[in-house]
Amino acid sequence: MGPVRRLSLVPDEVHGPVRERPAGALRVAIATQDMKDLNAHFGSARRFAVYDVTREEWSLVEAVAFDDVSDQSGKHLAEGDDRITPKVEALKGCHLLFCLAIGGPSAAKLVSAKIHPIKVPQPESIQEVLLRTQVMLRTCPPPWLRKVLAEAGATNKKPSFEDED
Numbered sequence: 001m002g003p004v005r006r007l008s009l010v011p012d013e014v015h016g017p018v019r020e021r022p023a024g025a026l027r028v029a030i031a032t033q034d035m036k037d038l039n040a041h042f043g044s045a046r047r048f049a050v051y052d053v054t055r056e057e058w059s060l061v062e063a064v065a066f067d068d069v070s071d072q073s074g075k076h077l078a079e080g081d082d083r084i085t086p087k088v089e090a091l092k093g094c095h096l097l098f099c100l101a102i103g104g105p106s107a108a109k110l111v112s113a114k115i116h117p118i119k120v121p122q123p124e125s126i127q128e129v130l131l132r133t134q135v136m137l138r139t140c141p142p143p144w145l146r147k148v149l150a151e152a153g154a155t156n157k158k159p160s161f162e163d164e165d
């Protein structure tokens with residue numbers, strides 16, 4: 001697989017230091033071809049836009065780019081090359097991954113890396129994905145998301161009977 005390129009925000013005199021990751025923020029990766037829309041399958045995504053998302057805001061953390069990808073049918077351009085492991089490695093630290101489609105072996109590798117894949121039925125803007133994620137955070141999240149939130153430190157620990165006076 002070709003090299004992985006990362007575009008990250010760096011501090012400068014004009015914009016000041018890069019903000020630290022907000023406490024309890026979910027790190028969300030979005031499969032994209034153009035950095036505007038969620039419009040790629042996991043294996044064929046040339047880029048992943050990575051954001052930190054809280055109930056109140058989101059911020060771009062980095063863009064991760066790949067040269068050597070599968071085609072939209074899931075077929076690799078050259079046999080024998082592992083194009084999935086480098087993507088999983090590059091996305092470590094993310095809690096959620098949004099994409100149009102993902103194969104079973106790729107999903108299993110993501111889950112073992114503690115990244116929850118979410119298939120979206122049709123392309124939509126990255127802003128819509130982030131807004132929907134915030135709505136899930138503000139309302140009653142489904143059980144799988146509550147588990148992810150607990151791992152991210154975004155929810156309070158359930159009180160224990162032993163903690164009482």
